[in-house]
Amino acid sequence: MSFPIDAVRARFPSLAVRDDGVPRAYLDNPAGTQVPGSVAEAASATLLYANANLGGAFRTSVAAGAIVQRAHEAAATFLGAASYREVAIAQSMTNLTFAMSRSIGRTLERGDEIVLTRMDHDANVAPWLMLAEDLGLIVRWVPFDTRTWRVEVSALSSQLTSRTRVVALSYASNLTGSINDVPALVGAAKRSGALVFVDAVQLAPHALVDVRALGCDFLACSSYKFFGPHLGIVWGRQELLERLPAYKVRPATEDLPWKFETGTPQVELLAALTAAVEYFAWLGAEAGERGDVRARIARAYQAASAWERDLAARLIDGLQRIGGIEIYGIVEPARYAWRVPTVSFRHGRVRPDDVARALGAANVFAWSGNNYALEVVRQLGIPEEEGVVRIGIAHYNTPAEIDRALDAIAAL
Numbered sequence: 001m002s003f004p005i006d007a008v009r010a011r012f013p014s015l016a017v018r019d020d021g022v023p024r025a026y027l028d029n030p031a032g033t034q035v036p037g038s039v040a041e042a043a044s045a046t047l048l049y050a051n052a053n054l055g056g057a058f059r060t061s062v063a064a065g066a067i068v069q070r071a072h073e074a075a076a077t078f079l080g081a082a083s084y085r086e087v088a089i090a091q092s093m094t095n096l097t098f099a100m101s102r103s104i105g106r107t108l109e110r111g112d113e114i115v116l117t118r119m120d121h122d123a124n125v126a127p128w129l130m131l132a133e134d135l136g137l138i139v140r141w142v143p144f145d146t147r148t149w150r151v152e153v154s155a156l157s158s159q160l161t162s163r164t165r166v167v168a169l170s171y172a173s174n175l176t177g178s179i180n181d182v183p184a185l186v187g188a189a190k191r192s193g194a195l196v197f198v199d200a201v202q203l204a205p206h207a208l209v210d211v212r213a214l215g216c217d218f219l220a221c222s223s224y225k226f227f228g229p230h231l232g233i234v235w236g237r238q239e240l241l242e243r244l245p246a247y248k249v250r251p252a253t254e255d256l257p258w259k260f261e262t263g264t265p266q267v268e269l270l271a272a273l274t275a276a277v278e279y280f281a282w283l284g285a286e287a288g289e290r291g292d293v294r295a296r297i298a299r300a301y302q303a304a305s306a307w308e309r310d311l312a313a314r315l316i317d318g319l320q321r322i323g324g325i326e327i328y329g330i331v332e333p334a335r336y337a338w339r340v341p342t343v344s345f346r347h348g349r350v351r352p353d354d355v356a357r358a359l360g361a362a363n364v365f366a367w368s369g370n371n372y373a374l375e376v377v378r379q380l381g382i383p384e385e386e387g388v389v390r391i392g393i394a395h396y397n398t399p400a401e402i403d404r405a406l407d408a409i410a411a412l
Contacts, residue, residue: 030392071270093232177342228276304395341393
């Protein structure tokens, strides 16, 4: 069936907003997506009717506890986890990665090695650099290949030694949009005996995540990047999470996953997370899937990624027709399966922030800057203070919005 773009857009109230009669074009999606009305309604209903702390015998506390449980179960289904006990949810992916790195650090010794890549967002770099500084660990770096735009297995393998304890890598780049062959990279890292921490923040809005199939030990993502609330999620193997010490207050439980979730949970946002997962299930049903929730989520991604790929092709082709633009990432149509629809570029004469302002003036929302991908811009020789123009497509975008962006850039 054709992609149900009209039904999709009807689920997102913000897509109908106009400013001085001009519709908004949300192409800022790598930094955070819009949400279906059902996501906002779930948060609102919780604040109004289940606003209580956990553990009480009264109705609002019991209701809040049920909301928290359902959110963890929904996140486990979304990621393909074996159990909700493997899913920790907190304020942000960055906070969770810092916390989890400290727990892992309790198992490391001076002189142990951590392997990082030049392709990652700093949220999967800085926590490990600071851990290495604190504990006297050695950091080894793996560049990405600027021909394939991926971290290649051979490059990773060259940095693995008998002292490698942790490998941190990204599933998809938030700047170039390229997708790593994570199962192959994980396989190489596991053969060296290392733990593998995968940042899937940029992959999760565009493709199905299956943590058990990947073979990694930890995987992080952010629900506000996949049409949900501002929360971070970290999945970890249950046997590892049970062994790792958690940084928590003394009265807190040792049970999973709660020992890694410090403080009172954001119950209203957890309700919204469940609604975001339910949105994917709805989209899968719209695309013709009648199976269980996981099957419907998988079908939603199949339908959405095909639509997004066509939009990305339209954007890349249009940019290439404008003189003086250099795109950083995969531009060969035959290789579009190895990228998410995040397209970053620079112009030879116009600064990225000037391009972003021109787009903003046309009510087209896009980012400029290094987008916290410091190691990416450094490897590419891009000035850190300037960065790139980044246009990020989501499945609710339309060909007309892509054309509006291209027209604004060409006019500039």
